[in-house]
Amino acid sequence: MTQPFTDDSHPAEPYPGARPGHCFVHVDGAGWPVTPDPGADSGWRVAPDGRDLDEWLADHGEPPLAGRMPVLAYGSNANPAKVTWLREELGLTGPAVVLRARCEGFAAVWAAGLRARDGQRPATLAAAPGVEEEHAVWLATAEQLRVLDRCEGRGLRYRLVRVHTGRVTLFDGAVVDSVLAYTGAGKRRMPLLVNGRPVRCADVDQRRAWTMGGRPADGDGLDVTPVHGDPSPDDWPDRLFVYGTLQPGMSAWRLVEPFVTGDPEPARLPGSLHDTGAGYPALRPGDGPGVPGHVLRLENPEDALPVLDEYEGDEYRRVRVTMPDGRVCWTYLWTSPVDGMPVLPHGWVENRP
Template sequence: MEDIQMTVTETRERLYFAYGSNLNEADWARFCDRIGVATDVIEAVGPAVLPDMQLCFDYYSHGRQGGALDIAPMRGHVVHGVLYRVSPRGWTALDRKEGAPNFYERIERLAVKPDGSMVKVFTYAVTAARRRDFCAPTAEYRALVAAGLQASGLPIDGLNAAAENRPPRAEIDHVFVYGTLLSGERNAGLIPAQCVKARQPATVAGALFDTGNGYPALALQDGARGVVQGECLQIEDLPALLGTLDRLEGFAGYDDPAPLFYRTIVEAKTKGRGAVKAWCYVGARAGMFRDEIVGGCWRSHLVELAVGKRATP
């Protein structure tokens, strides 16, 4: 099982997750020139998202003469950004630009990479003492952040919602299920039928394992070895349902030190709608990945187990 990934990957040095003005290369270059450091003290690695977070403007920046971006918890939503490697001088520069620790503070979070794996990162959030009600950004600052996001190929919907002080749209409205939440299985009733806008057979790159506890666990893979079979459900107001699903899956949030499952984001391939981004619960403990279910289908595995029991004298 050499190609099985644990959900959370560890890096030798903690990466930085940028979601605001630091995505704008010109703005970063101006600051670096002012303090006398090279711009390459931070180096872009690739895109990622902060799960269960939203952008907001709850801080007044005298330097920006208006609201400056912050992040706040919001289940079922994501904040788009870019991961960076940072040198020691880079952390000093970032702390200085963010006014850490007096205005913003460096915090640790889990970021989800495009392949569904997670990585521990540092990012910046406004300190509790500096937060206030909505602070409208200037048009210049909003355009600066938008340009940085777009240059990185990232959407600006969350930025626009935050700048206009309106609730963000939940961009992920699908969940991929592969075990006891499948239609007809014992926990399917936790997903009310009236909430399901569409249900389609789907697959996700990975491997499926029998945990020995009456439920399976999915392990991420790069797609070269196998797929897991299940269903992709489009849900009306999925964020409202995720609390129920989180409790079932033993997931108490991204700061939970010992979850049973992690909730991550995968690409589910459906027969009707093609590939869609979906929330998915993947095994969080190495001991889950011992007895692989060949073919990646929990239902077929249950049938085989039932047949085996009947054949046993």
């Protein structure tokens, strides 16, 4: 699909509403399909003209993906008409970026209580070993997350947590570890137990769910870390791919070393490395011989990344990239054309006097 779609094609009723069969961006009552492309700086392109998603967002005056946080959408938040409702009723601003995801080890299940707004039964999240479902991940700005907080009744109906149970994989192969999610905060949003077991939303529709009787579960079985205060886009991921002067043993290693925990891990990122002639290399993602470097784990990304941003300066832009094994890392991309710059097929070798 390469044309925009409207909310009418994906009705919100009954809850949780209809979902597009693809990733999308949504603004002003319309959505555009989004497809993965490792050759794009953002890793994604927007139909119909295939523009880089970060460029498309910039044209709307909104932050790039690096300025957004991954939030699991397993209920109505994956429905385009619900996005419009969030705009009209709660003041959501800017494009919503909603990416399809394969979720393993947990499931959307029916909650014990009904919604006060319309009497429908909402979904909640519960551990489900061996279960695989398809849901979505919002890449939300800080302002959009505050709107979601109000919608979900953060601290009252649902709590905001990082989920460590299971695995969330986007359709570009990126593994979103410790994804943000809203899970039940009280009995009414605990899983409804029928005959002692939670009922998956995938197995029972809203009409049947509304009539079910049962009791609230004592818990949801999830391994989570509650989020206190406002999370930052810099919180995730806690890994950094370095390929030039920030590598171990090179001239700028001293800047990043104090923030690193564990041993640097040799790795290779799809793409090409170019010689700028200025004493440091230029990385471009996508096709190429592959870029050798190291994956570093940062003990506290929020402390480390501002220091590294200042060091890299305006010639580089920090983005999230997906390694061949699905791990997501921060790295720095060269922002100018690389025309005329020779490719470095064997990686960067620093020449020191």
